[in-house]
Amino acid sequence: MAFFLEVLIGGLLTGVLYSLVALGFVLIFKASGVFNFAQGAMVLMAGLALVQLFEPTYIGLWHFVGVGALSAAVVGLLVLRTVRGGTFAAAKGDWRIHLPKIVAVGAGLLGGVLALAGGAKGWPLWLAIPAAIAVMVAVAWVVERWVLRPLVNQEGIILFMATLGVTFFIDGFSQTLFGSNVYPLNIGLSKDPMFLLEGVFEGGILVNKLDISGGVIAGVLVAGLAVFFQKTRIGRALRAVADDHAAAQSVGIPLNWIWFIVWSVAGVVALVAAIVWGSKLGIQFSLTFLALKALPVLILGGFTSVPGAIVGGLLIGAGEKVAEVYFPVVTKFLTGTAMPGGVEYWFAYVLALLFLLFRPQGLFGERIIERV
Amino acid sequence: MSAPRTRTIGDTLLTVDRISLSFGGVKALTDVSFDIAKGEVRAIIGPNGAGKSSMLNCINGFYHPQQGSITYKSVKRSQMRPHEAAAQGIARTFQNIALFKGMSTLDNIMTGRNLRMKTGILAQALHFGPARAEEIEHRLAVERIIEFLEIEHIRKTPVGRLPYGLQKRVELGRALAAEPELLLLDEPMAGMNIEEKQDMCRFILDVNDEFGTTICLIEHDMGVVMDISDRVVVLDYGKKIGDGVPDEIKRNQTVIDAYLGVSH
């Protein structure tokens, strides 16, 4: 029994991590109707950016300077936009037209110098995390400007395939730049094992503290996102855009800006996922495969449901761990020969597939009334 | 509309008996009954949201009413899928055009004949032989429809590129290709200008005259409805509030109050 509980809890906590990735998918799908296959690649990108800023010795000082400069430039531009407002009309020849360039270059230089000052020690966490967010904002900008904007009003499936392209691009880009080694990330989350319920079972149940902190972080993130979506003006605009691009534009919602925001938020979620995953396994290319596990989670939870992503993640995480351990035992009992292990590899997908047959819209998805 | 029309209106083709339909808590149709006679042009009118399209959706099996029954060709139907209704000779067009946008006019109308094409998948893969003969046979039928609707010039054009009026015409062609006994038209003239409406009226009456197809249409243009239909059903808030020949409907006080406005 204690062993079963240990497996179950271990699975649930892995599930939290799946949920974190699934959450990024849900956000973008809810807000822009785009099924963003690149979420996994974004986790990798965010992780690499953070590890580069936090521990520059892994890859190289000049990479550090580059990432630092980029993040500073993004922050500079965002500050400029906030100060000056969204649109700025200037007469031709007005020097202020060049203000964004000046700010970007200036802030970039500052960031580069800061990085050099940090040197091999890197930046402290309070600086590295916002800077990594800034990098993800830059990714969001690039995606919006070069992928989504030219594809506005295309069918969902075309946009989906475009995100497949983005996935390949980011995977290739980050590996070309940062190589494909494993970079351990240690930002101070304890990895010590911990024993629960020692009074109930002999020896207690072994749990990793890191998983617990991951769960807490995920909870905080979800709460924050829920508030963002339900209570803010931007949240409402997001939901309008998801429903109909053209209609949202016609009531004056700036589509491009909204998309930019959504992808930035998804970038932040990706960074959180990268921090938790990275602390556990190190930042490495295989993170993008783990992100594929978020897809069955989505099916289980429904594409548009934040709670669905959480519950789905927990179910999948727990289910596959239990299946992994007990599948050979059960098949031996049923058929006389033990089936081989490794079912973790497909269990989540098959579970999701079977589930779909009974409830096509997922656990929390909305049932669609079709009209003609 | 000027030529004298000689037609025979026969027995009842379809009876709708006390149908109720609701989505969650919203009642779309409440206790609606009416019938359609063979060979007639039957109109369903009513304000927006009166349940007219829902009614058509029930008749061709897309929605399943919670209560009541539909008797078609003297067979009482329980639940059936839309393609089964199609197999029994019910075709329709849609309020918002539902053409296959990636296909040409010709292919769209050819799909209308799908129920009549029988060659198996292997024969089609070989193409030469029975599949080719069948294809040509149905192509002939489709060409007759294309000629009838005067859309020869757009035969090979992808329908997504056609203007609205022509798309409506292609959609009618696709429905006609099935050689239906009962043709359901959901606002066939919505968004058309006068000439296009006249053309469409002509096509509808010609179909009715030449092929003896029974027609049930939803339309908002009262002039058109009163001109071309034999009998009219009026729905309001999912309930039937009037049923009869156009002249009766024009005089029906409930209908005038609910729909045409009290000042009429």
Place this chain on the structure above:
Amino acid sequence: MFYREAGQFKTSYGRDMAVFPIAQDRIAIGLIVAIAFLAVPFMATEYFLSSIMVPTLILALAAIGLNILVGYCGQVSLGSGAFMAIGAYAAYNFAIRVPELPLLVTILLGGVVSAMVGIAFGIPSLRIKGFYLAVATLAAQFFFDWLFLRVGWFTNYTPSGSVNAPQLNVFGWIVNTPTEKYLFVLGVVCVLAVLAKNLVRGHVGRQWMAIRDMDIAAEIIGIRPMYAKLTAFAVSSFFVGVAGSLWAFVHLGSWEPLAFNIDRSFQLLFAVIIGGLGSIAGCFMGAAFMWILPIFLDIALPPLGELVGWKMDKATVSHFGFMIFGALIVFFLIVEPHGLARLWSIMKEKLRLWPFPY
């Protein structure tokens, strides 16, 4: 000027239905096929035949299969690699367990088994659509990856997990040299491509496209969604399965499950997108593009890197290739969602009018 259809009148519907209604097109395609069969085998090097032509043709066949499902029937699949694997392993098992079967039958049986599994995995498509289905097809991918890797029966309990194709004996013709392999593959692919074209221009093809463009309307005009979708899954999986067994038997010779992993699925999907959704000819262009570009990059990138003083190792080249692929996919979707095939037909349209602008 030479590309005109003036004076070519069709006098029957049969003539009008032809795949290439324009005489110049018929001549051109006839020439291409003749060159492929008669000239290429004698002029090309062995490397060119075995490393470029054979894999490209087989990938094109698989892309045709996938295109039937995605491009014609509108059901997105991310699991086509699995169906290639099913074709390969089914053919392998037929070959070792029933050795008296002729090779061609074995390969086709691989396709048939794949078609049957395709129907089983197509059943969810009756209830779910779009992205949900795409994710469901991933279930096939991962499940079969695991099955062929872990369950020994399928690989005849070979300890390494890698299996060898039997000798290629096509009714007495031993297919051995690259030239022979090329001719064999070319023959199979040509026949199957013609069959595919016949299907998509016929009655069932119209049903698939109707389901793709508007499934509700399709059902209302009498198309049975179950029949249309499941035939699409079956036919698609058959083609992909045959391609898989060719890939294993003719191209690889010996293989392990890794040859058909999710990367293969994406490769096929990209070939379909780049070639053109809903185009058979496009599959050949897309497959050629997907197969030849990485080879080209392998050769071209390192010297280019040297120019700017960047020593690229093999891994870097492949990462860089990823980037280029990703960018190209996005580029194609933006410029022309219908792919190379559409660009080609636009070019022909221009050529018809040349030298006049319109």
